[in-house]
Amino acid sequence: MADKQYRIGEFSKLVGLSTYTLRYYEDQGLIVSQRDGNGVRYYTENDIQWVGFILHLKGTGLRLNDLKRYVRLRAEGDSTITERRDMLQKTKDDAEADIAELQMHLKVLIRKIDWYDGKVDHTIDDSESFHDYLQQFNDTKENK
């Protein structure tokens, strides 16, 4: 479990990013690599964790520019902790809103599938339009 070192090709497979992307991220300041005597990049366990983490952030919808800002703040030290926290909080809120929206769209999709199923096995009147079918799910009164 010593601090194994990985060159870019191996590291690339470990983290699931192409070597192109790794160099690109480094250009962008998202990753810092170390170099051996010949100028060849190498990475350690720490870097695996770091890349894993930024991929989680990206996975929640954070864009590269914001990710860059986050990294810059981190480099400035503890004085920026609340700012970083707030940034992640906003990212979280946005992601939760995205999920809620997705689920709302999904609900209609699922009903359309049900509607198709009803058509196929004739449990839904052949003449009923999907729009009419959908209506029945609207609690006409409390339509929160």
Place this chain on the structure above:
Amino acid sequence: MADKQYRIGEFSKLVGLSTYTLRYYEDQGLIVSQRDGNGVRYYTENDIQWVGFILHLKGTGLRLNDLKRYVRLRAEGDSTITERRDMLQKTKDDAEADIAELQMHLKVLIRKIDWYDGKVDHTIDDSESFHDYLQQFNDTKENK
């Protein structure tokens, strides 16, 4: 409640797509509009429902090309119902997988926020790394 007719400008506001996009969608075969004597497009309630529906599909991650295929199938009539159903089923499965992934990323994000909070109010040891902090949530055995 007669069949009100909307010209593209008004319709655009109703459905939340720019007039550019509406014409673009029409080019792409996603929307069909009617024309008055002067060749000016108009839309009806039906079109509002249709656009609403394709926006739900898009909202679940369906790409324009697939949406086009869906519309083509629809135009072919009832014989394509199962194919359309299966298409929506796949879209649904994909969307649910996306949500699951998003939630997985979100979980880490939330823990990072908690970790920041712990740092700020000193309920987490100042020297504890986030990676170590994260570990405690891994039910080392059944790590489903």
Place this chain on the structure above:
DNA sequence: TCTTGACTTAAAGTGCACTCGAAGGTGTTT
């Protein structure tokens, strides 16, 4: 009459995040 809003085609531009290729170099392995 002038403004507004519509129409056409075709092409170019935008934003994002890569992704690739050229062209030339170094060091290690077979």
Place this chain on the structure above:
DNA sequence: AAACACCTTCGAGTGCACTTTAAGTCAAGA
């Protein structure tokens, strides 16, 4: 010696879904 993996800069290409512009026409309303 050749193959391989790495290095550099930098510019161009990709994919997607719009978005805008150009340049010209037409018709209804104030």
